Amino acid sequence: MKTSIKLLGLLSLSIIFASLSCKNAQEKKDTVVNATSVSNTTQETKGKITLLSPSEFKEKSKDHQIIDVRTPSEFKEGFIEGAKNINLKDDDFAKEITSLDKDKPVYIYCRSGHRSGIAAKKMIDLGFKEVYDLQGGILNWEQSNNEVKN
Template sequence: MRTLITIVAFLSFGLLSEIQAQEKHEILSPQEFCDKMKSDDVQIIDVRTPKEYKNGHIKNSTLINFFDDDFKEQLSKLPEDKKILVYCRSGNRSGKASEILENLGYKNIYDLKGGMLLWEKAKTDCY
C-alpha cells in the first residue's frame, strides 16, 4: 500500500510539474515590468478600454481593447520576435490576454501583476 501511495504521489508531482512548465507567461512586479521595458525588443500592450487608456497609460504602450470583437485577431498580428509585456487595470484582463497569446503560439509573454492599480502605487524609475 505504501508503495502504491508513493507511486501515485510521484506521478501527481510529475504531472503538476509538466502543467507548470507549459505556462508560457510570467507575472512580473511593477519594478520587474519596468526593467523589461528598457529592452529594445519589447512590445507593450495595454488591453484596457480607450477611455481607461486616455486617462493614463504606460509610456510607449499600444492599446488593444480586450472587449473588441476582433481582439484575438489584433493580438495575432503582434511580432513574434519581441517580448510582449501586457497590462490592464488590475491584472485580470491581461492574464486572460496572456493565455490567448500563449494559445496563439507566442512566447516571452510578461503580465504586469496588479495592473495599473499596482503600477501607480509602485515607485519605479519608469515614469
C-alpha cells in the same frame, strides 16, 4: 494450540493484504510520475507567463512590445509610454494580438491585473512564448510613482 493456528492464519492474511497494497501503491506512483512527465512536456512546448512588479516591468519592458488590454476610453485616461492599446473586450482581440511577433517577449497590463491575466492565457494559447504581466495593473504602476502618458 487453536489460538496459535488462528494467529498464524491472521498473520498470513495480513502479509498478503500488505503486499497487495504495496503493489497497488507502486502502480499509482508510476501513474503519477507518468502524468508529471507528460505535464512537463506540455509546459515546455507552451509559452510562459511571468508576473512582474512595477519596477521589474519598467526595467525589462524597454524596447519591447507593450500592450494595454484596457478599453480605448481607459487607455486615453493614461497609459505606459510605448504601449499599444489592444482591447481584450473587443471581438477582434485575437486577430489584433496575433499581429504581434510571437517569438519576442510581450509585456501586458490592464487596470488592476485581472484582464491582463486573462489576456496572457489567451496569448499563450495563441502561441506566444514569453508574456510578462504587470502585477496589479496600471493602478499599481501609478501607486509605485511611475509616469503615465496622456
